[in-house]
Amino acid sequence: MPPAEALNPNPNNTMKPLNVETKPPSNGHLAPPPEDAPATTKSALYAYRKIILVASIAIGLQFGWALQLSLLTPYVQLLGIPHKYAALVWLCGPISGMIVQPLVGYYSDRCTSRFGRRRPFIAGGAAFILVAVFLIGFAADIGHAAGDDLSKPSKPRAISVFVVGFWILDVANNTLMGPCRALLADLSGTSQKKTRVANSFFSFSLAVGNVLGYAAGSYSGLYKIFPFTRSQACDVYCANLKSCFLIAITLLLFFASIAIYYVTERPISADGKFVAGTGDGDEEDDEVEEKSAAVAPPPTACGGVPFFGELFGAMANMKKPMIVLLMVTALNWIGWFPFFLYDTDFMGREVYGGVSNGGTAAELRMYARGVRVGALGLLLNSVVLGFASLGIETFSRWAGGANRLWGFVNFILAGCLGLTVLVSKLADSNRQYGVGGVLLGPTAGVQAAALLLFAVLGIPLAVAFSVPFALTSIFCNEAGAGQGLSIGVLNLSIVIPQLVVSLLAGPWDALFGGGNLPAFVVGAIASACSGLLALTMLPSPSPEAVGKVAVGGFH
Incomplete structure (x- = not known):
């Protein structure tokens, strides 16, 4: 599984910055500065709030990744895979790193969805992580229901479910992480100050997610908060792992949903131009758009x-x-x-x-x-x-x-x-x-x-x-x-x-x-x-x- 690239204006293959806007608040959340504040100050503060919202997605993502690093190699052995074969499960990491990351970057730049270029991939990645977490956490229960004998050390059906979930999780992580970085680059534009702020908040969110994830993995009584996680097929270790992943997906969906709802993108047309009439009246954003030429190779002109x-x-x-x-x-x-x-x-x-x-x-x-x-x-x-x-x-x-x-x-x-x-x-x-x-x-x-x-x-x-x-x-x-x-x-x-x-x-x-x-x-x-x-x-x-x-x- 490859490391996350350092955040830069073009972090994932061809991902190029695109101007991004935020919906005007309707319920008091994410309220803009007072009307009498200078226009430039209002716009800058509003932009930094958008950066913080997107960077916060990394908390939920890294929480789950910390669990993956600390708990899943031991767990797959508990299900019955011998130690010498446990590392083979991790083949999905480098494979998805070589294939998924570049493809997501390529198609994210060319996405003509009315929801923007990055948000569809962020939403899709979060949805697939939800599916993967369910398969990993409930692998023992699904395997037992499908016929695994609990008296035997190896549970082949549970292993199959786990491996499928593990691979989906790895692909989904790469599908989500790249567009998140690209969206931060879109929000930062050519401003070095905004780029530094985006870098700082993203790194901070990764650190918070790591600490919370490893702390959850080290606590032996977490399953008591979710008593339903323990079952005939799922012992205390399994129940703790299941509880950790339930917390991880809750955090991820919470932060991703807020960012997707509040931070909107101006979509592009098939020829790579901004779609007119989809802004929120942000003058600074409009000025950036007017200076933008074709922001990405259009889907109909990808013959390079x-x-x-x-x-x-x-x-x-x-x-x-x-x-x-x-x-x-x-x-x-x-x-x-x-x-x-x-x-x-x-x-x-x-x-x-x-x-x-x-x-x-x-x-x-x-x-x-x-x-x-x-x-x-x-x-x-x-x-x-x-x-x-x-x-x-x-x-x-x-x-x-x-x-x-x-x-x-x-x-x-x-x-x-x-x-x-x-x-x-x-x-x-x-x-x-x-x-x-x-x-x-x-x-x-x-x-x-x-x-x-x-x-x-x-x-x-x-x-x-x-x-x-x-x-x-x-x-x-x-x-x-x-x-x-x-x-x-x-x-x-x-x-x-x-x-x-x-x-x-x-x-x-x-x-x-x-x-x-x-x-x-x-x-x-x-x-x-x-x-x-x-x-x-x-x-x-x-x-x-x-x-x-x-x-x-x-x-």
Whole structure:
């Protein structure tokens, strides 16, 4: 699943800014400034309110994504998929990143719906997420109703429902996220101040969604708020997961509905021109529209080279700095993706000594407890990431350039992934047992060490979510290339390693006796190589240029 591109005026392939308006309030909500305020002040405040509404959609979206990262790999194993095949479920991420994102960007620019270019995709994405959440949350119940035997460790019908829901969720996330960013770019126009505000609020919303999602995933009693979630086929872990996703979809539908209702778009006609007579009287917006030529290639005139052809054409003509950047990024994500796949599974399996399927009641209980503690570790990771992202420009200056900063933190990533082996060995050698040999949790020192690793990884993650996108933007400006096209090329250097890791991580782990450590060790080696390459071959722009680019997110 590719990371969310840093917000820019053309974030997803061909998505180009389009002027957007807001419905005049009829019930006191989103009230404009007083009539005696200066016209420019009124218009600016009104525009910022629209930006906040659209950026808030990311809270619900990222809440669900945090649950997906922390809970779903363990859950699919609880349903009966062996550990070595669990990563294959995540193949939908890189595949949808390579196909869905560019297609949504392409057709979003050319959408002639009377509701605008972006809102139909936002509404459609939210609707598909609702369907996906239902399938994932109720997979065990649907599987049992279809004939799954609860006494057997594997539930094939529940697994089938879950996998379908998982893939729909991933495609829907990409369908929704790209147009949200594009709508923010539409609202920002060419104003650098509005773009910075949009970046800030979007990043803030992602952080809030992350923290809330991981907090919900770490709480074991959430199902008590929704007692109907527990059933014969759905145990406490399953009921908690179901409750978390019910909260996620409620948040998403709430924020998306408000944004879709209040923030309207001026539709375009088949020839790419604004449709007359659909505004709300905003003079500043009208002035922007009058200066706009054809805002997008019209649907009837799309005979140019398709985006994928442009993408591979751009790769054939890349300059050396961009080639090195793609190599560093690819190695970096070979390091990151095993952690994203197995972070909470590592906590439940290696640290807490539990098993995901086929063990004793105590081992299953320890695994579920470890997964919840892993979600707490991801919450700490998000908090550190948020604070670290505020200092990217300062850190770049201290390090002597963005390339050196990225190189240094990649060695931190390599060290943390390598230290998972030490933490696992300490946990195993200090395993505690109660009366009758019942497995107990790890020592306080082992728990603290594991949580510290999760938290420290927030520092290199903040850099990974910002510096590559900043450097891509800068290098493509220097080469005179298109922003959207260059981000698309960078996206390939992220999703292709994810595809490789999804295919090979499980069998590689099984080759060395199971568990997550072999994939982590490979990730550590790749991260060290990435750091070395960044320090020795990657050119660096000024820290100020890097600091102007917003933090992205993992999608």
